[in-house]
Amino acid sequence: MTPAELSQALHAVLTSAVDDGSLPLDPSAVPATVSVERPRSREHGDWATNVALQLAKRAGVPPRTLADLLAERLRGVAGVAGVDVAGPGFLNITLDTAAAGELARTVVEAGESYGRNGTLAGERINLEFVSANPTGPIHIGGVRWAAVGDSLARLLQASGADVVREYYFNDHGAQIDRFARSLLARARGEDAPEDGYGGQYIADIAQQVMADAAAAGEPDPLTLPDEEAQEAFRRRGVELMFGEIKAKLAEFRVHFDVYFHEDALHESGAVERAVARLRELGHIFEADGATWLRTTEFGDDKDRVIVKSDGNAAYIAGDLAYYLDKRERGFDRAIIMLGADHHGYIGRMMAMCAAFGDTPWTNLEILIGQMVNLVKDGQPVRMSKRAGTVVTIDDLVDAVGVDAARYALARSSTDTTIDLDLDLLARASNDNPVHYVRYAHARTAAIGRNAAELGVRREDGFDPAQLDHPSENALLAAIGDFGRVVAQAAQLREPHRVARYLEELAAAYHKWYDQNRRVLPMGDEEVTDVHRTRLWLNDATRQVLANGLELLGVSAPERM
C-alpha cells in the first residue's frame, strides 16, 4: 500500500462519515488529499495523519473524539493492520506486513516512472537560470545555479510540467565593450583597463581571435583603427566565450533548450514593441529627457528609467521585452533564478509583470539564492574580475568531480549562504554524503549481479509477508515517501529536499543490509521466496536511489 492509497482510504472514510451523518461537517471541508506523513518515531506506526486535529474545530467535535471515529472505520480497510489514536488526536496507522511489502513490487514495476506525479500537469514553465555574463568563465556562484536550476527543471518535469530551460545571454551593452577593450589591451600587451577584465582566459581568447583572423585571411586586428579593432575583438571574443560557457555547462551535465541573446531583443525591435505596449497601457511617462515606467503604481520603491536621456535603452528595457517574449511564446509561468545580489530587482520585475496586466508570482516567479563564498584556511578568499582571480566551474570540477560538485551545491537550501573550502572539499571527498548515497546504489547493483549468478530471480516468486523485519518496515516506509518528496520539492522549488531524502533512504538501506537479512543463499542453501522477495526489495531500493540521483543530475554507479 502506498501512502497515496492510504490517503485515498482516509478520504473515503471521512466522506462516508460525513455522508451518513456521524460527522457533522460540511462536505466541502473534507480535504481533497488527506496528508499522510511518516512519523518521526517508529513507535508511532508506519504512517500518521493529523487530519482529526485539523477538522475538529470545524466539526465542533473534540479532536480525540473525531480521531476515535476515524480510527474505528479505518480499521476495516484492507491492508491496514492497526490504528491508534495518540496525543491530542493523531492517527497512527500500521500497515499489514504484506500490504506494506507490496510496495516493493509496485516500485520495481513502475521503474523510472516511480516518483513521478501530476501535480504540475499542463503547466508550461520557462525556467531561466545561470545566465552568467559572457565576459568570463562561469564562476563559483553561477555553478550553484547550474546545479540547483537543472535539478529544479528535472523536478518540475517529474511533476508533469512542460519545462524549457533557458539561458539569457547578456551580449549587449557596456560590459561587452569593456570585455572587448580588455581583449584588445591584452593583444597589444597592455594592462587591463581600469574597469576591465583580467586573467589568463582574456589572454587566451585574445590570442585565439588573432589566430582566427590570420587563418581566415583577414587583416591583423591590431592594424585596424581602434574602433574597428575593438569591434573585431568584441564579435569574435563573445563568440568564443559563449562556446566556452556552453561546453563547460555540457560537461557539468546541464543542457539548455534555449540560449536567448539579449542583443536579439534590441536588433529585432522587440524592445520598442514592449515599450509601445506599456505606453498603450498608460504606464509610460517622459521626464528629465528620459522615458520612464511607472512601477510605483505596482508597488515598486521608485519609478524606473527604461530609455536613458542619451537615447540608449536601460538594462531593464531588455527585461521588459524578454518577459513579453516569453509570454508570447506561450509560457504560463516564467521562473527566474537570481543571486542574492539581485534581490533588489524583484520589486521592479513584479511591477513590470503587473504593468503588462499579468499576475506577479503567478506568471512571473523569481527565486533568490544566496551567495557562495570561498574559504581558505578559515579565511574568505577575495575574488577580483580585473585581476582574474575568480574561481570557476573548472576549478570546482577539477577539485571534486561533477558528481560531488553537483551534489554539494544542490544539497543545501538556496536560502543558505554556502562557504566552500576547496581544499577541504577535495581532501574530505570520501566523507561527502554523495558517496554514501552512491555507495548504497552500488551495493544494490552488486547484489543484483550476484543474485543473477546464483539463480535468484524475482519472477520466480514474491511473498511480501516475508518482509516482516523492523529494518524492512523502515526501508519500505522510506521508499514510499519518495513520491511525496518529489512533489513537495517541485512545488516549493527546493531540490535540496531530494538530496536529504536520498541520504535517509540510503541509511535505511545500509541498516537493512547490516541486519544480515540476506538476499543471497549461503553455501548449499536452497533459493526460496524469502530470497526472491528480498531481491524485490533490494531492486526497489535501487530504483528509487537511481530515480532520485537522476533528479539531481548525479550518476548512480554500478560499482565503486
Next chain:
RNA sequence: GCCCCCGUAGCUCAGUGGAUAGAGCAUCGGACUUCUAAUCCGCAGGUCGCAGGUUCGAAUCCUGCCGGGGGCGCCA
C-alpha cells in the same frame, strides 16, 4: 535609513504549526573467514540568538531588538 537571507550540537547543515528537535563530520568505545566495512552499532554533545505575542500546540507564524552576509544607479 529602507529591503532580502541567515542565526539550531565543537564544525557543516536538515527540519514550509505537531509527538522525546535530527543527520553528517570531528571525539570516544565496539562489529569484518560468507551479498562491497566507502558500512553498521553504541557513548557524548542543545537556554533552537534575545524578549514579547498569536493557539490545543511555536525552531517554524507575527512584532521588536542583537549579531553576520547581501542589496538599494539614467551601471549591466
